[in-house]
Amino acid sequence: MTLIGHGSLMFEHGEKTIHVDPWTKVGNYASLPKADLVLITHHHSDHLDTVALEQIKKDNTITVMPPKCAEKIKNLYESSPILPPNISGPTTSPPAIIAFETKISIMAR
Incomplete structure (x- = not known):
């Protein structure tokens, strides 16, 4: 696993590469x-x-993303599959899950 920065990661295993x-x-x-x-x-x-x-x-390249994202980039991915979350596909078992952004405040006392 390689941290590219911020929320960007890259995983390599054998000859497969996953970008997040x-x-x-x-x-x-x-x-x-x-x-x-x-x-x-x-x-x-x-x-x-x-x-x-x-x-x-x-x-x-297989891409898994929420439907809102897929709408934004559908022209970019005409020739490669986009899988919506919460389904099982060739590389998504168990099913992919949508991430939700949350804000948590921790106050020191």
Whole structure:
């Protein structure tokens, strides 16, 4: 597992590469391995970066993201599958789960 920065991670296992929330502000995705699987947690630009996606996707890259994200980038992924969350697919068993952003305040006393 490699922390690219912020919420961006890359996992490599054997010949497979998984990117989570790729964001060009924290990483040079043109120099990183292409993705077999991309996981997008939500639609904010620091998690859904179309420039980063274009740099890491292959024709057969599988992407799992919430429907709101898929609508934003459907033209970018015409030739590769987008799987909605909460379903099982070739690489999503158990099913993918949507991430929800929460704010937690911890006060020291």
